[in-house]
Amino acid sequence: MERVMNVTKELFVKLTQNSLKDDEKVLLEGWVRGNRDNGKIGFIEFNDGTTFKNIQLVYDHELLSKEIYDKCAHFKYAGAIKVEGKIKLTPENKQPFEVVVIDAEVLGDVDEDYPLQKKRHSFEFMRDIAYLRPRANTFNALFRVRNILAYAIHKFFQERGFMYVHTPLLTTNDAEGAGQTFKVCEDLKNPTEFFNANTSLTVSGQLHVEPFALTFRDTYTFGPTFRAEHSNTSRHASEFWMIEPEIAFADLEDDMNLMEDFLKYIMSYVLENCKEEMDFFNTMIEKGVLDKIQHVLNSPFKRMTYTEGIEILKEAVKNGEKFEYNHIEWGMDLQSEHERYLTEKVVKGPMFLIDYPKDIKSFYMKLNKDGKTVAACDLLVPGVGEICGGSQREDDYEKLKARMEKEGNDKTLDWYLNLRRYGGCIHSGFGLGFDRLLMYMTGLSNIRDVQPYPRTPGSIKY
Amino acid sequence: MERVMNVTKELFVKLTQNSLKDDEKVLLEGWVRGNRDNGKIGFIEFNDGTTFKNIQLVYDHELLSKEIYDKCAHFKYAGAIKVEGKIKLTPENKQPFEVVVIDAEVLGDVDEDYPLQKKRHSFEFMRDIAYLRPRANTFNALFRVRNILAYAIHKFFQERGFMYVHTPLLTTNDAEGAGQTFKVCEDLKNPTEFFNANTSLTVSGQLHVEPFALTFRDTYTFGPTFRAEHSNTSRHASEFWMIEPEIAFADLEDDMNLMEDFLKYIMSYVLENCKEEMDFFNTMIEKGVLDKIQHVLNSPFKRMTYTEGIEILKEAVKNGEKFEYNHIEWGMDLQSEHERYLTEKVVKGPMFLIDYPKDIKSFYMKLNKDGKTVAACDLLVPGVGEICGGSQREDDYEKLKARMEKEGNDKTLDWYLNLRRYGGCIHSGFGLGFDRLLMYMTGLSNIRDVQPYPRTPGSIKY
Numbered sequence: 001m002e003r004v005m006n007v008t009k010e011l012f013v014k015l016t017q018n019s020l021k022d023d024e025k026v027l028l029e030g031w032v033r034g035n036r037d038n039g040k041i042g043f044i045e046f047n048d049g050t051t052f053k054n055i056q057l058v059y060d061h062e063l064l065s066k067e068i069y070d071k072c073a074h075f076k077y078a079g080a081i082k083v084e085g086k087i088k089l090t091p092e093n094k095q096p097f098e099v100v101v102i103d104a105e106v107l108g109d110v111d112e113d114y115p116l117q118k119k120r121h122s123f124e125f126m127r128d129i130a131y132l133r134p135r136a137n138t139f140n141a142l143f144r145v146r147n148i149l150a151y152a153i154h155k156f157f158q159e160r161g162f163m164y165v166h167t168p169l170l171t172t173n174d175a176e177g178a179g180q181t182f183k184v185c186e187d188l189k190n191p192t193e194f195f196n197a198n199t200s201l202t203v204s205g206q207l208h209v210e211p212f213a214l215t216f217r218d219t220y221t222f223g224p225t226f227r228a229e230h231s232n233t234s235r236h237a238s239e240f241w242m243i244e245p246e247i248a249f250a251d252l253e254d255d256m257n258l259m260e261d262f263l264k265y266i267m268s269y270v271l272e273n274c275k276e277e278m279d280f281f282n283t284m285i286e287k288g289v290l291d292k293i294q295h296v297l298n299s300p301f302k303r304m305t306y307t308e309g310i311e312i313l314k315e316a317v318k319n320g321e322k323f324e325y326n327h328i329e330w331g332m333d334l335q336s337e338h339e340r341y342l343t344e345k346v347v348k349g350p351m352f353l354i355d356y357p358k359d360i361k362s363f364y365m366k367l368n369k370d371g372k373t374v375a376a377c378d379l380l381v382p383g384v385g386e387i388c389g390g391s392q393r394e395d396d397y398e399k400l401k402a403r404m405e406k407e408g409n410d411k412t413l414d415w416y417l418n419l420r421r422y423g424g425c426i427h428s429g430f431g432l433g434f435d436r437l438l439m440y441m442t443g444l445s446n447i448r449d450v451q452p453y454p455r456t457p458g459s460i461k462y
Numbered sequence: 463m464e465r466v467m468n469v470t471k472e473l474f475v476k477l478t479q480n481s482l483k484d485d486e487k488v489l490l491e492g493w494v495r496g497n498r499d500n501g502k503i504g505f506i507e508f509n510d511g512t513t514f515k516n517i518q519l520v521y522d523h524e525l526l527s528k529e530i531y532d533k534c535a536h537f538k539y540a541g542a543i544k545v546e547g548k549i550k551l552t553p554e555n556k557q558p559f560e561v562v563v564i565d566a567e568v569l570g571d572v573d574e575d576y577p578l579q580k581k582r583h584s585f586e587f588m589r590d591i592a593y594l595r596p597r598a599n600t601f602n603a604l605f606r607v608r609n610i611l612a613y614a615i616h617k618f619f620q621e622r623g624f625m626y627v628h629t630p631l632l633t634t635n636d637a638e639g640a641g642q643t644f645k646v647c648e649d650l651k652n653p654t655e656f657f658n659a660n661t662s663l664t665v666s667g668q669l670h671v672e673p674f675a676l677t678f679r680d681t682y683t684f685g686p687t688f689r690a691e692h693s694n695t696s697r698h699a700s701e702f703w704m705i706e707p708e709i710a711f712a713d714l715e716d717d718m719n720l721m722e723d724f725l726k727y728i729m730s731y732v733l734e735n736c737k738e739e740m741d742f743f744n745t746m747i748e749k750g751v752l753d754k755i756q757h758v759l760n761s762p763f764k765r766m767t768y769t770e771g772i773e774i775l776k777e778a779v780k781n782g783e784k785f786e787y788n789h790i791e792w793g794m795d796l797q798s799e800h801e802r803y804l805t806e807k808v809v810k811g812p813m814f815l816i817d818y819p820k821d822i823k824s825f826y827m828k829l830n831k832d833g834k835t836v837a838a839c840d841l842l843v844p845g846v847g848e849i850c851g852g853s854q855r856e857d858d859y860e861k862l863k864a865r866m867e868k869e870g871n872d873k874t875l876d877w878y879l880n881l882r883r884y885g886g887c888i889h890s891g892f893g894l895g896f897d898r899l900l901m902y903m904t905g906l907s908n909i910r911d912v913q914p915y916p917r918t919p920g921s922i923k924y
Contacts, residue, residue, distance in 0.1 A: 108857070131673040140677070
């Protein structure tokens with residue numbers, strides 16, 4: 001077999017270049033997404049995976065032998081077929097062209113128990129057939145956007161000279177004490193044998209990427225991270241992808257500028273390269289999701305200190321605002337409802353909340369001159385609240401050491417501390433959960449619906 | 463602080479555009495990679511991480527106050543500094559420009575116990591200071607090439623419309639029975655509790671990407687994989703990155719064409735984008751590595767069947783060739799020495815060895831009409847032997863089922879089998895170990911030296 005087939009993407013490209021001609025011969029392979037006929041003429045919705053949109057194949061009894069017509073009429077939903085046909089331009093129709101069938105054959109048949117029939121299925125049901133759901137419109141669109149978003153991330157960083165670092169997933173430390181880790185071993189009865197150490201799956205690549213930033217200036221990791229939390233919510237997965245840039249000679253302000261540039265770039269890239277998919281989400285999943293993203297793109301990201309934020313929230317409560325957690329005081333961890341109040345009601349747009357109390361943030365964040373707050377920022381956006389967070393890192397050896405000792409970090413992170421004694425400098429970074437960003441951009445409200453094969457407590461089918 | 467610094471990469475770009483001017487002011491931040499002076503004039507080798515090459519900073523007692531001169535003279539090796547200076551073009555020298563210091567300050571000092579001094583260290587020693595070794599020339603060059611190679615992979619696939627799929631790392635099956643897997647659990651005493659299943663780290667994303675190929679046609683994964691093998695060799699790591707494309711409506715021939723196009727693209731991309739780094743490897747690590755890669759780029763990849771290969775090897779033994787494993791017979795697994803004989807002595811270039819005996823290959827490979835061999839290929843290259851392998855996948859439900867039952871695969875892969883009943887088609891793919899490719903391209907002979915933080919049996923420092 002020679003792979004000299006046409007693909008539908010190529011036909012759409014030719015169409016936009018005005019080089020797709022009537023009667024042009026095409027040879028297509030792909031899948032049946034719909035098939036109906038009235039004994040005289042029939043229509044196949046056809047998709048070969050290269051475009052989100054289906055194209056229409058027409059089979060006409062006046063142009064075909066009875067044998068070929070009948071073969072077409074019996075093509076099953078979801079079957080793989082091969083079609084020889086010719087282009088018919090239909091500029092007056094919704095579909096700008098169709099393919100008139102000359103010959104066709106089945107490549108892969110479909111058994112009767114095929115679970116993904118042409119009807120509405122619940123997302124819960126779809127999760128149970130994760131290996132087939134990419135064929136359904138919502139998930140087809142989703143995985144296309146997921147691909148483009150992932151590439152946009154690499155493109156942004158590479159065009160700016162950032163170095164991609166494959167930080168390790170197997171570690172002996174839990175990075176930021178950020179929740180439960182999964183243990184890893186070869187032999188469950190002798191778990192430290194293989195590596196001669198307690199080994200777990202990483203919760204963050206940040207600590208491992210810092211040495212690279214202190215060599216190459218601008219760096220990033222983009223890879224899987226893990227949390228063994230028993231949080232069975234719509235926003236928690238046990239395995240998810242994180243983007244973690246780390247930049248040297250850069251303070252919190254530089255970090256926020258990078259976050260803003262980065263988010264705007266990747267969002268624009270998706271809007272430009274996934275028009276049909278994003279229209280689908282805007283119509284079928286979250287009405288207004290396009291406006292929501294456009295609003296972020298068109299807004300400067302404002303800054304507000306945590307302390308200001310607390311004052312505003314206190315004032316709001318005084319004026320009758322009802323939060324579920326209504327007792328606002330300096331030092332508290334903000335709830336999503338508080339974050340959303342600030343970004344939706346006060347700033348009415350994306351905002352950085354900065355300079356958090358040191359006790360509610362990680363040990364590696366730079367202590368501000370006030371001795372009480374750290375140079376950290378959370379980016380809050382309307383509709384969800386916090387979407388990512390970053391900080392300037394503590395570059396003072398003694399301060400970091402004291403903080404680490406207080407938190408009980410053992411000797412395994414001495415190397416991290418030593419970076420401050422060996423040509424250290426001001427540096428900063430942030431972490432962005434890729435899957436949650438995808439939820440935000442598509443309007444899908446469950447993290448299980450934006451991952452190829454989600455892993456959550458009690459659930460690891462496939 | 464505003465991040466309006468110059469970076470050396472930008473200066474080199476301006477130089478090639480003839481827009482770098484004498485006396486142009488620059489503000490630089492970076493690290494000292496060498497410093498010597500004679501009391502009247504001094505020279506700093508300076509690197510800010512944006513280029514592999516250092517640039518030279520000159521401090522001259524006639525142009526500086528004694529205080530600034532002395533400060534410069536005391537800059538320590540590996541320290542972080544900030545420098546204000548002006549460009550002096552030196553077209554007659556090896557270095558096309560230098561920076562004459564106007565003012566300078568230390569940003570990050572270096573303690574006396576800094577382990578990476580300016581002298582030759584062994585690679586073994588460097589592994590022990592993995593968090594500092596990116597600053598050493600060999601590793602600096604290596605991680606630059608690693609970054610460019612990773613991006614080239616995404617670029618190749620994205621430009622051709624392939625869909626990137628984040629296949630899961632936590633799995634309940636071991637894909638191809640390809641060696642020992644690491645177990646994963648939250649609680650060592652109750653290892654199945656968290657997911658309600660025996661869970662391990664993936665050895666391959668292939669099985670999980672096939673459903674996507676059967677939806678989107680052209681797909682790939684590129685992510686970490688794991689092997690809990692006690693192989694303490696220079697080519698085995700417990701954690702490494704794999705590239706696994708999977709293409710639908712494509713047979714073994716299409717697969718081999720893709721492998722050839724892919725390898726030639728990414729190799730060319732590295733040669734074009736890492737000139738200085740590759741020159742370094744060619745001079746310092748493997749003399750002739752550039753010729754070796756050029757030879758691959760300029761050769762058509764030949765095809766030879768396994769059966770022909772066995773005949774040739776038998777003939778060679780008859781004619782006096784001495785292999786360590788000298789008993790050649792059909793059905794055997796070839797050793798590296800046999801592969802190298804075929805690619806180096808017989809074909810004298812890259813070659814695909816195809817149609818292997820089914821009993822030495824994986825269950826998912828397409829059985830050929832002879833009933834004895836499978837449509838698999840290994841790509842052999844001079845200098846190393848096998849560098850990657852691929853196959854057409856078995857698309858016949860009954861044949862695959864029989865093969866899986868014979869190998870004792872349990873019900874957990876029923877979904878994989880079902881793909882053959884639900885609109886399946888001819889499809890193929892291959893797997894390429896990213897780290898081993900990097901070894902091949904740089905001449906570094908130990909996998910521990912091409913990974914940021916290598917994990918091997920007994921070794922998980924950092």
